[in-house]
Amino acid sequence: MSYALVVSEIRRGLFEDRNLDSIGFSNLLQRNITLLIPEGDYKINEKFVNNIIKVRIEESSFLNPLNMITALEKVINLKGNPDVIIFTLSSSGTELASYASGHFKLPLITDVSGYDKEKGIFLKSYYSDKIFGQFKLTDTGPFIITVRSGSFKDNAVEKASLPASETLEEIQISKNRTFIEYIEEDSTEIDITKAEFLLSVGRGIGNQDEIAGYEELAALLKAVISGSRPVIDKMWLPKPRQVGTSGKTVKPKVYFAMGISGAFQHIAGMKDSDCIIAVNKDPQAPIFQYAHYGIVADANKLRDNLKVIMKG
Amino acid sequence: MNILVFAKRVAAAQEEELRIVNDGQGVDLAKVPFKMNDWDNYAIEEAVRIVEKTGGAVTAVSIGDAESDDVLRRAIAMGAKDGFLIETSETIHDPNERASVISDFLKKESTPFDAIFTGVQSEDDQFASVGGILAARLGLPYASMIIGIDSFENGQVTARRELEGGLRERIKLTLPCVLSIQSGINEPRYVSIMGVRKASKVDRKIFPMNNYQENFSNMIEIIKWVYPEKKAGATMLTGELSNICKDVLGILKENGVCQ
Amino acid sequence: MGDNLAGVLTCIQCGKCTGSCPESGKTPFNIRVLIRKKQFQSVIAEGIPWFCTSCGACTIRCPRDVKPSEVIIQMRSLLVENGKIPLTIQKALENTFVQRNPWGRSRNKRASWTESVDFRIPHISETKDKRLLFVCCIQAYDPRCMVISANIAKILQKSGLEFGILGEEEACCGNEIRRIGETGLFEELQEENIAAFKEYGVKEIIALSPHCMNALKKEYGYHGIKIFHYTEVVSDLIKGGRLKLEGVYDKNVIYHDPCFLGKQNGIFDAPRIILNFINNLKLLEFSRTRENSLCCESGGGRMFYEVENSGQRNSDIRVQEAIANGADLIATSCPFCLMTLEDPAKEKELPVKDISEILMEVI
Missing domain, CATH: 1.10.1060.10 (Alpha-helical ferredoxin)
Known part of the structure; x- marks a missing residue:
């Protein structure tokens, strides 16, 4: 029977939220959902899927492309070819999806954020969301995709009954890539994920010298300062201050984005904030699509003006 | 240690407003400047640094039109020994095609290597997939999002991968392998124009891409380009800057973060 | 060597x-x-x-x-x-390589500043006199300095002096790039600009920044084109009666000589002539003035690089002296000086203005 194979992303014992987008996409395709998951005790709503296949393996070995293809081969032997294999859009999801695509010689589209079922069209971002490409498969599939978090999770719905569950026989762990340890970032730094009010700065502030002015404003507003990837890359702010997929995901009461244009990787890390205020020189900046309040202005000028008012 | 690094010439679109033309069939890049893909710049720098320690050579390879020679010269100026151009006038959208061309090229030209580096993704299509597909096609171990390399010796690499939420994992891979390098792994050196001019004196080899396409037909195709869907959008605050500031402070107060 | x-x-x-x-x-x-x-x-x-x-x-x-x-x-x-340079300077160079301006703004938006002018500014090819307004990066992109280009365009228009621009065909003049030590990039910029000047038969260039004027005049080799700073052109327009200054300006104005206009190119009088022509304006002088003018410290790549341990900034010293001398504002004629002096002046609530800004209040 045709089915969608959802490869779950489990990290440090946590069933990541973005797995729901993979499940939602499968529903959009109207396929039975088989969830592939490492054996363990996770908090998940099993009713979202039709079948669960467990793999006797540590999560760190599960999220390893070399072991994943072995596991997928076993699943295919057991269940036949799936119509689609879905991974999350994440560090590991992308790694696994591309490796599986090369191994099984199956078509791959990554970062899918929309799907037109009638026409079989996948929507994929180009140039940091400046434009999108509509893609089609040249054949009928099976195919592999990674789905953008937030794009399909609303389609994840509970099924009437609990899923059937089975466990794969032991798989051979590859010696060619092995997990050593997790590394946490320096925890002496302030935790931006716990802040209620983030003042976040981006490339648009111009240069490193401007940071001091923002720190001053943050102090006046009692906000915690954070930044987008370019700002961290340039070392204007330390790495633990980074908001975005390669940094922290934050949900403060207020996210005040100054000089951040809003690359997707950044948006993904802050879009669930209660209130987003964005200042940018470019009226076309993507961040305005996610912000609750937008200001087209030079962030540095707004900063200086705010400072003057705050100092009374 | 011989490292092959794949580098792509991409449109520097960051500051540009891209226009879709021909009823969605094209994107007008005529006036957009081009440059080396940012992630590939980090990959070349990392490879050059490794080779400076271990000996051996870095070879930069680019797939693209004749203009992609820019990228090779830049890579040579950074410390690569050779530059190979797999020349084509077509734009490749299918990452499987790109990876297939590369694996065919490596086999046919019997290019020796201990490791292959790619950037995590390219700024234009952001597929972030060529490294993984290539590794699987070659049957080699693979890791992406490499944000630090601890050691590169005795047939093994120890490296750090960037995960989400500030978490990283340390892993070990056997050589040869394919690694996709994340931006921020190093600070790429400055490449001066004089450096590029000197690099121009190093011969770059050109290979026609159609020699490596026999075994592949496209798995996906692009039908149309579209602009992003406009979300509901923000309430725009306009007027005098000082009034905007007062509005902002009002909003902060409303949301309970500033008195 | x-x-x-x-x-x-x-x-x-x-x-x-x-x-x-x-x-x-x-x-x-x-x-x-x-x-x-x-x-x-x-x-x-x-x-x-x-x-x-x-x-x-x-x-x-x-x-x-x-x-x-x-x-x-x-x-x-x-x-x-050797590739061993401070990161921010590296970025400025890489941006200039790609977009022809150190901030990496889109070259296609190099003429965006013209939107703030209510008449159409012709491309140099459409002009008769082949007088080029060389705008350059900071006046083309920086919101603070874009007013200088708009002001000068309005002033020239009002005086009936025909001029044109190169728009996105203009590249950074390269003055700072050469001083940063990127000789190859400077040569590329120079060749590109000279080729454009030749293509359109440019006869005369009005530079907005003394830095650009310096490069065009002294470092582009012989090209037979007359190069002026805008203060030279405008002072002549005023003297010749083509630009009338009707307003009054009841203020004490202290003039800061930019290094690239003053000590390096000997243009001390033109800006002072303009200021002295303005009704009621009282021109003050710094103790260190003309050839001895105190550098604002933003040239030679310092615009893109913050040095460590630089003690009191010269711009601080300048602002303090201006206030001590009873100045209502500091006037200057260089965008770098303008930006650098404005920083400490803002705290003291002392305005810093480009001469073109003062002119706009009296014409």
């Missing part, structure tokens, strides 16, 4: 260079010592050459024509070729 060493060897270590250097004393930068080290070909710490603001005072004062400020450029060139 033989020639350059020969020049350095003529140095008699008199110390006039260090004596006139705006960085000496308060920073580890000692130009005389650097020349000495160069004579002995001893090692110079990587960070040191980046202190130089390229004000040119050392070169002007040197009795042996050693050209210390040029020696600094040679030192920086070596660092640039």
